Amino acid sequence: MQAIAKKIANGQLVAEYIVAEGEHSQFEIVKHASTVGARVFCGSSGVGWAYAMECLVVTPALRVPLVAMVGNRALDDPGAFGVEHNDALFVRDLGWLLCWIDSSQEALDTTLIAYRVAEDRRIFLPIAISADGAFLTHSQAITKVPSKSLVDKFLPPYNRGDLQLHPDNPITVAPQVNEDWVIEIRRQNNAATERAYTVIEEAYADFRKVFGRGPENPWFEEYMTEDAEIILMGMGTLSLPVKVAIRKMRQEGKKVGLIRLRWFRPFPYEQLAGALRKARAIGVIDRDYSFGSPFGSGVVATEVRAALYNAEHRPPLIGFICGLGGREVTLEDVYKATEICDTAATAGKAERQATYWLGVRE
Amino acid sequence: MAETTTFTNATQVLQPFKGVKKVTIEEYFSSGHRTCQGCESALVMKLMVKAAGPRTIVLGSTGCMYVANTTYYSTPWVVPWMHTQLGSSGSAALGTAAGLKALMKKGKMKAEPINVIAFCGDGGGADMGLGAISATLTHKEYNSLILLYDNESYANTDIQASGSTPYGAHTTFSPPGKARRIMHTRWKKNTAGMLAAGHPECRYVATVCASYAVEMMNKVRKALSIGGPTFIHSLDPCPKGWDYDPMLSHELGELAIECGIFPLYEVEDGVVKYYGKTKAIVDGRPRKPVREYLLKQGRFAHFIEEDLAYFQAKVDEMWTWEIPGVVSFRKDLKAKA
Numbered sequence: 001m002q003a004i005a006k007k008i009a010n011g012q013l014v015a016e017y018i019v020a021e022g023e024h025s026q027f028e029i030v031k032h033a034s035t036v037g038a039r040v041f042c043g044s045s046g047v048g049w050a051y052a053m054e055c056l057v058v059t060p061a062l063r064v065p066l067v068a069m070v071g072n073r074a075l076d077d078p079g080a081f082g083v084e085h086n087d088a089l090f091v092r093d094l095g096w097l098l099c100w101i102d103s104s105q106e107a108l109d110t111t112l113i114a115y116r117v118a119e120d121r122r123i124f125l126p127i128a129i130s131a132d133g134a135f136l137t138h139s140q141a142i143t144k145v146p147s148k149s150l151v152d153k154f155l156p157p158y159n160r161g162d163l164q165l166h167p168d169n170p171i172t173v174a175p176q177v178n179e180d181w182v183i184e185i186r187r188q189n190n191a192a193t194e195r196a197y198t199v200i201e202e203a204y205a206d207f208r209k210v211f212g213r214g215p216e217n218p219w220f221e222e223y224m225t226e227d228a229e230i231i232l233m234g235m236g237t238l239s240l241p242v243k244v245a246i247r248k249m250r251q252e253g254k255k256v257g258l259i260r261l262r263w264f265r266p267f268p269y270e271q272l273a274g275a276l277r278k279a280r281a282i283g284v285i286d287r288d289y290s291f292g293s294p295f296g297s298g299v300v301a302t303e304v305r306a307a308l309y310n311a312e313h314r315p316p317l318i319g320f321i322c323g324l325g326g327r328e329v330t331l332e333d334v335y336k337a338t339e340i341c342d343t344a345a346t347a348g349k350a351e352r353q354a355t356y357w358l359g360v361r362e
Numbered sequence: 363m364a365e366t367t368t369f370t371n372a373t374q375v376l377q378p379f380k381g382v383k384k385v386t387i388e389e390y391f392s393s394g395h396r397t398c399q400g401c402e403s404a405l406v407m408k409l410m411v412k413a414a415g416p417r418t419i420v421l422g423s424t425g426c427m428y429v430a431n432t433t434y435y436s437t438p439w440v441v442p443w444m445h446t447q448l449g450s451s452g453s454a455a456l457g458t459a460a461g462l463k464a465l466m467k468k469g470k471m472k473a474e475p476i477n478v479i480a481f482c483g484d485g486g487g488a489d490m491g492l493g494a495i496s497a498t499l500t501h502k503e504y505n506s507l508i509l510l511y512d513n514e515s516y517a518n519t520d521i522q523a524s525g526s527t528p529y530g531a532h533t534t535f536s537p538p539g540k541a542r543r544i545m546h547t548r549w550k551k552n553t554a555g556m557l558a559a560g561h562p563e564c565r566y567v568a569t570v571c572a573s574y575a576v577e578m579m580n581k582v583r584k585a586l587s588i589g590g591p592t593f594i595h596s597l598d599p600c601p602k603g604w605d606y607d608p609m610l611s612h613e614l615g616e617l618a619i620e621c622g623i624f625p626l627y628e629v630e631d632g633v634v635k636y637y638g639k640t641k642a643i644v645d646g647r648p649r650k651p652v653r654e655y656l657l658k659q660g661r662f663a664h665f666i667e668e669d670l671a672y673f674q675a676k677v678d679e680m681w682t683w684e685i686p687g688v689v690s691f692r693k694d695l696k697a698k699a
Contacts, residue, residue: 021497166442
């Protein structure tokens with residue numbers, strides 16, 4: 001936000017720039033600006049994101065294509081500046097499209113893609129781009145910034161169409177519908193979320209055409225998975241220590257790979273079932289918690305387990321909770337996770353206690 | 363990138379209606395709502411948007427004027443209307459005005475002054491949305507009006523007490539009982555006075571009552587014309603919440619003014635101006651006793667003489683303020699001596 005403020009101050013970006021008194025207002029302000037046809041951006045983190053919760057609920061319900069940034073931060077109390085993914089995951093059931101990034105270049109590229117997807121008339125849903133707090137939000141890296149003309153080729157102007165609130169289009173938006181219509185409207189939102197699978201794939205394909213870079217598979221990054229017997233999974237910047245650990249373990253002959261999920265909503269369940277079909281064991285490292293969940297797993301492990309329920313090949317899946325509150329995910333944590341997965345692979349099933357907390361002081 | 367159009371931040375010039383016969387006949391809030399018989403707030407909506415005219419966008423926070431007005435498949439709004447969250451009238455006004463401004467400045471929308479009005483009830487304005495309204499009143503580069511229709515309870519959800527409910531009133535959250543006759547012991551918030559005093563760059567704050575319809579519409583017109591964010595507080599008698607015969611709505615509005623409970627005034631560029639009966643009171647006309655107002659309403663039926671006397675004393679006190687009925691400070695007279 002500070003960087004955007006400076007760009008506006010320097011005249012490099014022409015925009016209305018509003019400092020709100022809190023996240024609740026911030027997300028309402030952009031929601032309303034979007035309904036008259038303006039492209040909008042805002043962001044928050046941790047309990048600030050929670051403070052906006054009421055507005056985060058109505059934004060997808062009103063089909064507002066807001067692009068927001070969440071600098072994932074542990075929820076108070078107890079306070080911490082570091083990363084946990086629970087903040088962004090609050091909205092996973094509401095129609096928000098959610099993705100996680102692990103580098104500044106991916107942040108920029110995904111922002112362009114997010115506007116393209118969110119503002120597509122088939123979608124009109126908000127997108128939250130999650131960046132791990134501190135590790136990514138407070139680091140700097142060299143980033144390729146594309147020219148405006150290239151971006152214009154990729155990203156058409158936002159057109160609110162017949163939903164635009166304007167005296168020339170005097171519509172009534174968001175009346176009380178009661179039990180007469182709520183379920184039909186919810187189903188429309190669901191249909192839009194399902195269309196996102198196609199629209200996201202189109203957007204990534206076009207991105208590669210226009211900019212000459214970007215991943216072929218929008219949904220997740222695969223690292224050394226071709227022949228992997230053990231596949232570790234996770235989201236965000238834990239990819240770095242996991243990749244280093246994988247390289248070291250490969251030197252010792254262990255066939256380990258990583259799937260780093262980019263998109264959590266819509267959840268790429270079919271694509272994952274395909275990518276995981278040869279694994280002998282799966283270890284999901286969650287940087288979040290979901291107290292009282294099945295097997296005490298984190299959110300991602302629970303989702304992956306559900307995604308594989310109908311798959312032909314269902315390898316043992318072990319959940320790990322690691323790196324909460326911004327604690328580092330160490331190489332030792334990754335070795336330990338791999339070892340547990342290895343045991344499960346050999347046994348052909350996970351031990352009864354299916355979730356392990358790693359790197360925790362006893 | 364240069365700004366390419368001839369956008370100016372000008373507002374519409376809405377001259378005051380010179381008498382009731384000069385009021386325009388077009389309605390922008392018409393049939394299609396299901397408010398209660400005698401609902402003063404519905405009249406406020408009608409007058410508010412009649413005063414504003416057709417080039418207007420209205421945002422409405424959750425409350426009676428959302429639920430009772432806009433039930434899907436029907437709408438009374440001839441101008442564009444959108445729901446906003448209960449505490450978000452300030453943010454809705456700001457966001458809408460900013461969105462229009464961004465598009466007009468960039469030449470992506472025809473540049474013209476469009477009125478932006480966000481309304482809220484007392485729950486949405488005096489309680490939940492106060493912070494957002496306060497913030498919006500500091501954003502002087504965005505033109506908007508926030509109108510608080512105050513029926514003195516959360517009337518839409520079954521008459522629960524709010525920060526704007528008068529002392530002692532019987533609401534579903536403050537029923538009189540055997541052990542406690544007065545459950546609601548708080549004095550009503552001075553919302554307009556607080557917002558006027560606390561936002562020196564907000565050019566216009568006013569109180570209105572639809573019993574004085576032309577004055578009310580002219581205050582709306584001034585609030586929309588003057589530029590920047592503005593605020594109007596309307597006192598709306600509510601037959602259901604206040605428990606009286608619906609035919610008395612107009613009369614109760616008048617009594618609230620004549621008893622000095624709800625003074626009618628405006629603060630324009632920091633200058634206080636009293637209106638109508640309130641002006642007469644400031645100039646020395648005696649106020650009617652508050653019992654004339656209170657005893658017409660079922661919500662005060664449990665009051666005994668002691669309660670009436672307390673209520674009267676508190677209203678008397680308002681008229682000793684530094685700016686009577688507006689700003690509740692008093693000079694330290696001892697320090698002067």
